[in-house]
Amino acid sequence: MSKTFVLHQMGLPDMSTTSLRVLVSGGGIAGNAVALQLLRNGIRTTVVERATAPRPGGQAVDLRGPSKEAAERMGLMPGIAKRQLDERGMSYVDGDGKIYARMAMEDFDGEGAVAEIEITRGDLNQVLLDAIDTTDQTLLDYRYGDHITALTEDETGVDVTFASGATGRYDLVVGADGVHSATRKLAFGPEDQFATYLGGYCSYFTMPTPAGVRPGWFEMRSVPGAMLGLRPDRDPATSKAILIVRADHDPTLRRDVTAQHNLLNSFLADAGWRSADILAAMETTPDYYFDELVRIDMPTLSAGRVTLLGDAGYCGSPMTGMGTAMAIVGAYVLAGEIASTPTDLTGALKRYEETLVPFLDKAREIPGGSIKVMLPKSAWMTALARVNMRLMLSAPMRPLTKKIFFSNSTGDFPLPNY
Ligand SMILES: Cc1cc2nc3c(=O)[nH]c(=O)nc-3n(C[C@H](O)[C@H](O)[C@H](O)COP(=O)(O)OP(=O)(O)OC[C@H]3O[C@@H](n4cnc5c(N)ncnc54)[C@H](O)[C@@H]3O)c2cc1C
Incomplete structure (x- = not known):
């Protein structure tokens, strides 16, 4: 596995939304929510999920305050209402x-x-997958049963190698692969530094x-x-x-x-x-x-062209009851910032982090x-x-x-x- 990384924010070249290519690692709530919002903004998105099919399971997760508002703005409420417990x-x-x-x-x-x-977590994930199905499918590449094994970044993109042997080049990689994130390990270092x-x-x-x-x-x-x-x-x-x-x-x-x-x-x-x-x-x-x-504490959520989302970047543990809320709100803000300034990814990633930190500080407290x-x-x-x-x-x-x-x-x- 190679690991060639610049562990600081760097100037990234101009991009329009249509030429941007984003890779999302992880098809949980965070990964699917950000993919949905990126696709709706016309951004080409690849999702790679390690499991061979959507992962069922998980018990009730709750939506209130900002996460409910984000779900409303994402148009998820009709699907949620049908499956509400x-x-x-x-x-x-x-x-x-x-x-x-x-x-x-x-x-x-x-x-x-x-x-x-x-x-339930599984039902919410299905609501997101159903919504993804309604987006422009020519922009979407959704792969189950695969995962990233190497990331090599240069000034104009990230070269990615997958376990299947496939390779690809992307403008941005979003690590939404959960609390034991492999993307975080490749881009930032071993888990024990942050957990x-x-x-x-x-x-x-x-x-x-x-x-x-x-x-x-x-x-x-x-x-x-x-x-x-x-x-x-x-x-x-x-x-x-x-x-x-x-x-x-x-x-x-x-x-x-x-x-x-x-x-x-x-x-x-x-x-x-x-x-x-x-x-x-x-x-x-x-x-x-x-x-x-x-609990995961990152000194910064982004390193060059890799950014972390959901449990990968800011898990507070299930004891907070806020993991899904953070994933939904984080995905909404990240996609919103990228789509707002597709010509300035560095700025978008900086604003994603600055906007989210006050929310995360409160959400990660254990009652x-x-x-x-x-x-x-x-x-x-x-x-x-x-x-x-x-x-x-x-x-x-x-x-x-x-x-x-x-x-x-x-x-x-x-x-x-x-
Ligand atoms: C099966 C399951 C059940 C859960 N049940 C509960 C629950 O009952 N209560 C609770 O509070 N929290 C639960 N969680 C955690 C909760 O889903 C998260 O805290 C929250 O929704 C934030 O989601 P996330 O997308 O950041 O992370 P996750 O929900 O962990 O999703 C990460 C996704 O990335 C995938 N993945 C992992 N490694 C890789 C890799 N190397 N490459 C590609 N994909 C990868 C995983 O298969 C998963 O689909 C559960 C998580 C899972 C996966």
């Missing part, structure tokens, strides 16, 4: 499934754990809805050092499981599914409630997802501060957290609780109009 709020349950605290969506005006608009392990692991997957589940409610059970939950899916016959555990970092877990299952079982096998159903379903689910909780606060390790701290949750969600305390939820609110971010 019926999620009415979140209940906290004990080991017997008895509810001890409840956060209804309307009690928090859609600003609590459950937003007014909830859609901070936050102290835990998460897993998401789809499973048959167990009998007796209350329709429309996200149910959550906390035990020392871990939590597990079940969220509604669009199809009532299935539900989305979420498991989060606190653990020391273990790089060997990344590719060892048995060890991942053992870790999750070690925390949750005795959790009561629906833990037996959930852990059994984990063994056979078609869309098992497991990853470490990591409550850290995984340690969210998942206390001792039994007595877990019991105390339960009492606290009951109190915080009681009617008299809701205004204060709202303030705590709003403390990382990004609602006042002025989304530029492109």
